[in-house]
Amino acid sequence: MKRLTVKDIARRAGVSVTAVSFVLNNKPGVSEATRKKIQKIIDETDFKPNLNSKKLLLKKSFNICLIINPYSSPFEDLFYFEITRGILNKSRNYDYNIIISRPILSNSELPDIVYSGDADGIIFMQDIPPVLIDKAVACKLPFVIVDSHSRNNKVTSINPDYVTAAFDATNYLIENGHTDIAVVSSKIVPDFYKQTLEGFKSAMSSRALPVKKEYTEIFAEDENSAYEAAKLLFKDPDHIPTAVLCTVYSFAIGVIQYIKEMNLSVPGDVSVIGIDDTLLSRYIEPKLTTVGIDKAGMGSMALDMLFDKINGGKPESISLPMELIVRNSVSKITK
Amino acid sequence: MKRLTVKDIARRAGVSVTAVSFVLNNKPGVSEATRKKIQKIIDETDFKPNLNSKKLLLKKSFNICLIINPYSSPFEDLFYFEITRGILNKSRNYDYNIIISRPILSNSELPDIVYSGDADGIIFMQDIPPVLIDKAVACKLPFVIVDSHSRNNKVTSINPDYVTAAFDATNYLIENGHTDIAVVSSKIVPDFYKQTLEGFKSAMSSRALPVKKEYTEIFAEDENSAYEAAKLLFKDPDHIPTAVLCTVYSFAIGVIQYIKEMNLSVPGDVSVIGIDDTLLSRYIEPKLTTVGIDKAGMGSMALDMLFDKINGGKPESISLPMELIVRNSVSKITK
DNA sequence: TTGAAAGCGCTAACAT
DNA sequence: ATGTTAGCGCTTTCAA
Secondary structure (H helix, E strand, C coil): CCCCCHHHHHHHHCCCHHHHHHHHCCCCCCCHHHHHHHHHHHHHHCCCCCHHHHHHHHCCCCEEEEECCHHHCCCCCHHHHHHHHHHHHHHHHCCCEEEECCCCCCCCCCCHHHCCCCCCEEEEECCCCHHHHHHHHHCCCCEEEECCCCCCCCCEEEEECHHHHHHHHHHHHHHCCCCCEEEEECCCCHHHHHHHHHHHHHHHHHCCCCCCHHHCCEECCCHHHHHHHHHHHCCCCCCCCCEEEECCHHHHHHHHHHHHHCCCCCCCCCEEEEECCCHHHHHCCCCCEEEECCHHHHHHHHHHHHHHHHCCCCCCEEEECCEEECCCCCCCCCC | CCCCCHHHHHHHHCCCHHHHHHHHCCCCCCCHHHHHHHHHHHHHHCCCCCHHHHHHHHCCCCEEEEECCHHHCCCCCHHHHHHHHHHHHHHHHCCCEEEECCCCCCCCCCCHHHHCCCCCEEEEECCCCHHHHHHHHHCCCCEEEECCCCCCCCCEEEEECHHHHHHHHHHHHHHCCCCCEEEEECCCCHHHHHHHHHHHHHHHHHCCCCCCHHHCCEECCCHHHHHHHHHHHCCCCCCCCCEEEECCHHHHHHHHHHHHHCCCCCCCCCEEEEECCCHHHHHCCCCCEEEECCHHHHHHHHHHHHHHHHCCCCCCEEEECCEEECCCCCCCCCC
16 A cells, blocks of 8 residues: 555545645645545545655755764763753654764764754754864754853853852852862863863862862763772872862762772761762762752753754853752761 | 755766766766766765655655653663663664654554654564554554563564563572562553563472562552552561562662661661662662663664564564672571 | 656645 | 646666
């Protein structure tokens, strides 16, 4: 049995294809009687028009492409996982498919899908090299960058306020009596490093606390390297910080694990605070105190902003506040 | 600047569109000289043919649709999350997009995408109602069911061996001296309930151990309801099981949490073993001993089987073994 | 080896 | 209000 086409429906209803098309797309131009007649045939035959022909004619793919790098894959990092969940949920509001690209590795080429007319818009996860932004601009595809770190009014982006986040986290530590605070941070995205360090330093200096260089140059890329970094940080048992600020949630997990393996207690002996929050933060022991953001909301917002741009809206770069989530990994020092 | 078409390339190269098409698709029928000439233009202009026209002509969408229900959403349940990761990774081998459908709720209708010619194949996650299988068969779309529970040689499916999994889990408990074993299980998928219970019972009876009814009729749907179920199970402090078999990893998490809140220790006072393994199992405290399966491998396999079916292969229903993963939630009883 | 032309199924401009 | 038809950009058949 061949698939039905508008022609078949038109023939069966004894009308023209135009009429059928109008009915399918709820457009005026057909009498109520014909509309009913056509609708009846459509219902009876359970006819669904072929999307590809529509796509070809309208030069639209009804696809949105999620472009990720290995660090921002929703299937590797739970932070982006939750953003993607928000995007996917929101996509019900639009008749578009969300296509998750294979992670880009080259840093100089966008995936083929954007060139072959198979995407109407792009959502970039995390910062991407300027070269790629230029390419996206060049092929005239609307895009938005979610979890971007550099505000730039020429592109549409959503930027969590990591400066304030680091400030708030540090401040919370200080309020709890901590002054010896180490920072485990990431240099993968330079702007992110700059922002979190800025927040940390300004919180410290607002209380006239010194910033020790050996406590601000500890770097990690993921849970494992954070664990290794903790080894170095806690090398000398007579000289350990009372608190650690981890600029990524997974760093906190690695650091906590190492502290526990040293038979020290979190937060009894050392307090740990994170930036970013994922479902893991609630499952580890102790539950992680951190500064979080509504990730699903960010994803949802990204899609709205993208469609605004698709519909001719101006680029806008917005900053989103993060909020302190107090759980059990920080304790008060009284001395 | 308008997008280039094969016509443009043909004109620039001074050849026919046929020749261009042959070059694009690496087909014979053009002389080496013309091929070179055309390739040069293609490279210079960075030409990528429009996919939609190809799709329309070939009646292929180059899309694979992942059909999920609310319980099997990769963005809600980490078990399916890891399967999806495997599917996505494997999809690099094929030039197809993976489209995650909105979760189906109706149980009587497949998503529009399968009817509008926008998918060449379907991967169903978890069991689906027979009505939907019939619909999928009716629209002649190849499909595979991953994490299916009912083997059926007329459809292609991947079935983890939950009977043996439950048997092995129970057996491990028994080997560690446990005889008073409660089961927290799920009735959402009836076959799954039947299989896990069968495995449990046969392990018990193979050691001539009695199966208590009040220990096999404890049901949950997720972490929270498992937590609630644990409340009931541990109501009478003088009469608690020494071990709990949780047929879903998330049940184990809820049960462990409740036990800990009662100030009992896992596994000191009560041992807990799970079926299924996700990344959470390694982050909770104690780390969960469970029976796991290579989920990404299952996803990867599903895609291969789907393409086999797309290419005319016969349906095949395969069973996959699960393996005991010993971590820290079960202790030996010596009395 | 090369090129002309048909046609995939739809929408919309245009004619009636 | 209704029908006719061009055409989206490609692949492939057929003829030269």
